[in-house]
Amino acid sequence: MIVGSTVERVIVFDTKLEVLLFKDSKIFGLNILRVDFSGHIAVRDSDVKYLMINSTRYVGGGEEGEEAAYGEKKEILGVIEVSGLENVRKIGINTRYPLLRKILEEHGVSVSEGKARMVRARELVLRDISFDTAPRFKRQVRLTVRGFSGRLTLENLEVFGHVEVRQSRLLSPEFVHVRIESNFILRRSTVVVSPTWNLTVLPTLPLELNVEGFVIVEECSFNSPYAEEVFYRLARTSWERSGDFEKADEYYYLEMLAKRKIRASARRRGWKKLLRKMEILFEWLFADLTCKYGTDWKRPIMIWLFAVNVLFPILFLATGSVQGLSSRMTLLDYEYFSVVTATTLGYGDYHPIGVGRVIASIEALFGMFMWAVFLTVFARKYMR
Numbered sequence: 228m229i230v231g232s233t234v235e236r237v238i239v240f241d242t243k244l245e246v247l248l249f250k251d252s253k254i255f256g257l258n259i260l261r262v263d264f265s266g267h268i269a270v271r272d273s274d275v276k277y278l279m280i281n282s283t284r285y286v287g288g289g290e291e292g293e294e295a296a297y298g299e300k301k302e303i304l305g306v307i308e309v310s311g312l313e314n315v316r317k318i319g320i321n322t323r324y325p326l327l328r329k330i331l332e333e334h335g336v337s338v339s340e341g342k343a344r345m346v347r348a349r350e351l352v353l354r355d356i357s358f359d360t361a362p363r364f365k366r367q368v369r370l371t372v373r374g375f376s377g378r379l380t381l382e383n384l385e386v387f388g389h390v391e392v393r394q395s396r397l398l399s400p401e402f403v404h405v406r407i408e409s410n411f412i413l414r415r416s417t418v419v420v421s422p423t424w425n426l427t428v429l430p431t432l433p434l435e436l437n438v439e440g441f442v443i444v445e446e447c448s449f450n451s452p453y454a455e456e457v458f459y460r461l462a463r464t465s466w467e468r469s470g471d472f473e474k475a476d477e478y479y480y481l482e483m484l485a486k487r488k489i490r491a492s493a494r495r496r497g498w499k500k501l502l503r504k505m506e507i508l509f510e511w512l513f514a515d516l517t518c519k520y521g522t523d524w525k526r527p528i529m530i531w532l533f534a535v536n537v538l539f540p541i542l543f544l545a546t547g548s549v550q551g552l553s554s555r556m557t558l559l560d561y562e563y564f565s566v567v568t569a570t571t572l573g574y575g576d577y578h579p580i581g582v583g584r585v586i587a588s589i590e591a592l593f594g595m596f597m598w599a600v601f602l603t604v605f606a607r608k609y610m611r
Contacts, residue, residue, distance in 0.1 A: 229254075243286075249273055259283055261344075266304055268348075272311035276359075279319045280307065284347040285377075305349030305377075313357045316364055321346050321374035350378040358387050365408065381405045389440075392416055399424040402436040410440040413458065418449045425453045432457055441465045444478070452488035459485060472608075476522035483520045487511070517597070518604045527601040531569070531594070539565040539590050548583025552576055569594030 228248045229237065236256040239247065246266040249257065253274040260279070262268075265287040270278065285305035309318065351372070358369055369388030372379065376396040382403040390407050393414040399421055420429075442462040449455035463478035487507060495503050514520050518527050540561040543549050549556060549564050564577040568590045579587040 267306045269308045274313045276316045281321050282344045307348045308352045310354040314359050316359045318370050320372045322371050345374040345376050348377040352380045354382040360387050406437045408439050411438045412443045415446045420451045420454050452485045456485035480519050480522050521604050524604040527597045531597045535569045546582050548581045
């Protein structure tokens with residue numbers, strides 16, 4: 228416990244403890260490394276320039292207070308709380324700091340890379356933190372959460388720089404009055420939320436999380452399509468504001484996939500369930516497969532070329548359902564007839580018979596539909 232002190236650097240390394248508290252102190256560098264705690268860790272109301280928490284884990288037995296019986300507070304242990312800090316330059320969870328290794332080695336402490344592990348806690352709370360507003364820090368990553376497993380709560384924060392969360396497992400993350408002046412990056416992480424979170428936190432997330440720069444969501448997995456849809460929507464709108472529609476289309480496609488998952492997960496019975504499955508199949512076939520929800524103009528061209536020059540000629544050849552001027556039809560003749568049918572030119576030198584009429588009708592509809600899709604997507608892509 229450090230209260231009301233001024234210290235240049237504090238390093239808590241490779242130890243086991245119950246409670247770790249820093250309050251009303253001025254610390255240039257605070258480093259908590261490889262600590263197993265059974266109670267909680269709190270850094271409150273202090274002036275801290277650099278804060279690093281690496282390979283720290285909660286090892287308690289999961290005790291609960293009396294408040295749990297009334298539903299007020301389910302977990303009071305296992306919390307890492309960082310609140311009321313001033314003049315912060317950087318906060319890092321499981322970040323690399325080569326200079327710290329040299330400092331430890333100077334004091335005879337050997338640090339092995341093999342002992343690196345995730346930071347585990349029931350909840351990581353970052354609240355009421357004032358970051359240094361110097362211009363030279365604005366383009367840097369000011370808050371990094373890497374290799375964290377637990378609930379993440381950001382409350383009343385205005386970050387003058389980037390915020391990055393990567394390689395973490397977030398349980399029902401919560402953002403309350405958070406403003407990020409640069410980019411918010413969520414990368415290679417898993418977001419696990421509860422049904423209650425979907426009803427209470429998710430609807431207000433776009434209002435509570437205000438990102439002035441870009442929202443980047445890459446290689447992430449979600450257990451809830453509702454959360455997936457909102458995060459990708461935040462990313463899409465951030466790129467649309469900057470005019471980068473190419474990147475916005477990537478997130479739009481992922482957003483639409485999440486919406487389709489939502490419709491697929493809706494509970495239906497009887498004929499309503501069958502109707503919903505048919506609707507989803509229709510959407511996948513005509514909206515996703517053909518053009519990725521209007522974001523890929525190359526796909527309808529490739530599908531059209533393959534179907535008209537390969538698929539339909541083989542069907543006509545296998546069924547022998549086309550007659551022409553010559554009695555002996557070659558594959559080239561079938562391909563010529565397929566192109567004429569798909570473009571609805573209809574020269575009249577070849578005509579279908581039997582089952583070929585059905586195939587030709589389907590191809591004519593297919594050709595008109597794919598050209599309409601191509602023109603629509605192409606115009607949307609390059610004329611906005």
